[in-house]
Amino acid sequence: MNVKETLTSREFLRLADFLSSNGYRLGPKIGEGTYSSVRIAERTRDGEILAVKMINKRNAKKKYVTKFLPRELEISTLVNHPNIIFTHDVLYQGESVYIMMDYAGKGDLLQLINTCGSLSEEDAKRMFREMTEAVKYLHDLGITHRDLKCENILIMRDKRVTVSDFGFSRLYLDQQRNAVMCQTYCGSRAYASPELLRGLPYDPRTNDIWSLGVILFIMICGKMPFDDRNIKELLKKQVSEGISIPDTVKERISSRCLELIHQILEPNAKSRIKIWNILQSDWLKT
Template structure:
């Protein structure tokens, strides 16, 4: 899996992202038309923005290649942290390329240029589970049972293939046209995590959203990421049933008392309620 510094217009799948220039001749003069953008050269026409962060934007696009609407995550190399570009992003692309399940957002293509990385994926048109919970406040048992079953099947599929997600939350559970769960955002995922001789490898990358994080992550001790995924699924189930989260991640002290009984000083670099990877970035041992 190549890192982010590759030749201009080479993408991570080895395809060329050429930017052709069309010319038309009138007499002895030639008129140069507008260059195609990288995405246009691949058959994508960008539409509205459906999500944005400090260094990435997600837009809807129409696709000639796939004959449907897609979602494109656009990552700026100038704004993204170096650890994300060198470690997490290549890992994310490597992981999602090998996954295909009806309850996972489908990866379609990745394109890399000098300035940006584009990840093209299936578009889930009905927003997220969080949007539905906020709108309806209460999820009835029929929908809740079906959605949680779909989440369990998606995570089981990943774990059976040695993939751990490490950022399961309501915001990352998207809804397709049929209101089926689609687990998305594998930015903190890791592959090759199958147990060997019954022994599970431990992770020391403390990531995810703190309202959904397991006690081990809050304590900052090595943890089994499969178990952490299951903990996060339990938080999602609680949110489905009660319409709120079990732990208040806006109350810094109380969150730590409830979860890990860890002093404030031990995790002072963490911003509660945000995804973080600034505490420790060791590889999984």
């Protein structure tokens, strides 16, 4: 359940004063997360429009405050890639944290699909290439996202897509730079891999790749590949039955694209296509 922003007039004025003293002018609310809300902000020195993610630690669970929030702050300020939302500044005021980020002027991928339906193959190819390059960049840095979904793919004014929201992200390499398996159940189950849903230790990189496959399916087909209302049925569909591409989609989408979707949504994590092989696939190279 989302935590609703319940600022009193006095609290809002104090917040506006705090941001103003740090060089930002506070604007209207544009979004809401589990433990946060998002507003427009203007950077007064140059008029740049940004988004400010506002987190009140008093409203959040202890595990989020002590474990996930520090990771999000560390990772969001570490990364720098044209297809990852850029963090300009992080401000602290008592129990509140304010993350100043790029503003996505065209909303997110879910909003686009809900409005327009499935995308053309060329648009899907461009956007999927960009988000896959972002995920490869993260993996090369030793970072996994663990919550890739359409809502976390933002669309900038120049139509460039950016990966956002590092609330479940983590560094997956130990001090010897060996990959560490994860056991945390996180993210949205509609985008979660079979290995994560089983509750077994999983490689977070292959889970990210599965999530990318779900996003690609949605872009191409305009709907979810699996019904996530029942986890047992979801797992059965993922592992035993696999995805079903509508005939109307097969008629307009190239075989190379459909082949890649099947390679990514491979239930056996060891057989699933690797991130670099996705970028070198016949579909993305043409």
